[in-house]
Amino acid sequence: MKSYVGLLFADLVGSTRLYEQLGDAQAHKLVSRALSGFCREVERHHGRVVKQLGDGIFGCFSLASDAATASLAMHHWLSQESWGDQRLTLRAGLHAGDVLQNETGDLFGDAVNVTARLCEFAQPGQLLCSEALVLGLKPSNWPLHARPPLQVRGRQQPVLVYELLTTTDDRTLLMPGLTDQPPQPVLELQLADQRKALACGDSFTLGRADNCDWVVHGQRISRHHARIESRLGQFLLVDYSSNGTLIQTDTGTETLLHGASWLMQGQGRLFLGGQKIPDSRSLHFYVRQPHP
Template sequence: MTRSQTNKQAILFADIADSTRLYDALGDAPARELIAHCLNLLSDIITAGHGIAIKTIGDEIMSTFNLPHHAASAAVQMQEQVSLDSMLNADNIQLRIGLHYGPVIQEEKDVYGDAVNVAARMVEQAKAGQIITTKGTLDLLGTRHQTTARIVDQTRIKGKRSPIDIYELNWGQPEELTMITTITGDLMRPEKGHDLALGLQFRGLRFAVNHKNPVINLGRDTTNGIVVNDPKVSRLHARIELRKDKFILVDQSTNGTYLSREDGLTALLRRDEIALPDRGIIGLGQKAESNDTGAILFEML
């Protein structure tokens, strides 16, 4: 009979992003060789970082760590080493990493349970080059990670009553950090009828996006619907469009677009898009407070 043991561990999933592209571009044998090289590199990092490589599943490796900061350090080293490896760089190999610390059930050489499910959800949320974790795990990490991490989303996880906040851990220079910006679940408004409208306010002027006027452009150029004359703002910086009863903020800038929610959390968009919550503040090229001259306030009408 198999004996099981329950304790808390950090679970880390590392996945080779867009691996099907490698098979298409290189062929089966060279692609498998490259993926094996990458997974061997990750396994070595796990072992050296006080972790255990549990198993590989195709182009993904799953590992456990007794301490959350060991898992976070290993995740950073994985991203750094892959970015520096000449063999992997030649074919633009990138990782998606998700990690979470929590209760697990250990059975022989495998692990199951809540932390595994949450960590698996984190790697699903990650984009190429990102390390994604939960607020609870971030709170257990050191100052270095806590001061550079940024909230990127809220997501629902099976078995959890409420959505959880998820964060990206920075492993490069701050300007290299890219945010996940597809907010789901409760942050998206319920569907409404064709009277749906979004009101915007900028420097005392009022604007609206609705079914008659489904798009408004934001930027420094005078052809935009809302003109923000600031050096950090691109000529055609961003736009808001009504799409299937949701208002979508689309960034197309150099310095990014900041979306501050009513609960005080801020997401940064870089060449990405996000569904707007019921109300908040948009900052072009920099975070904006409600009384800033560059703040664009919005609210569902």
């Protein structure tokens, strides 16, 4: 049977260290209590625990919002519980997509693989969501932060990734529906005497091909060289070229982007083709933040 669901992989970070420090019996007791808490939060938020995986769990939900709320609840519960001298953290991956279910209730398919990869990619304390899950979140004002796309083995297109934020500082837990959408920044671009501006929700292509939004000529520039995407109030430069894109910021840092992505911040110059060229032929960028 095939269905479309929200998926969640959650891992307890550092369980191997617990067994080394506390011994098998005490560590097993802590890990089991943590996983029981994870399972309880999945079920409390209308989900089903598909299975436990060593020091983690795999759950599914009918609604993307329930999967996101459950992951936040797990994080909050884990941070509030007493674990003796230990500090336990989790990492999680969330995705939404079509899955196949066998007669035992287990789920499998591409969506399951993507969810597991997001969890593996997450740092301790991070809750990483795919764009497929984010698009299903209701209401839309969740505390999200765009992250670089993730290349999953066997997939041609990278997975667009967001971090579901758990805190604004060490004290404040953000929960859905409690954050206001801030004013959105604008990306300003200039090449010689040409100027363009990108607002929230816009996307923009650069290259030699006539169907690019901004046609830029040069021997080292690819036909479809790069794309700028607006994601949740942030701008992401994605390079598809043969020779790369050299980024020089106003702080003096330089980054050669080649088949990867970069979160655009501040201001600086883009050298399409990966090499410095005269200033008049480079692309100037400025991420203009809204006034408070």
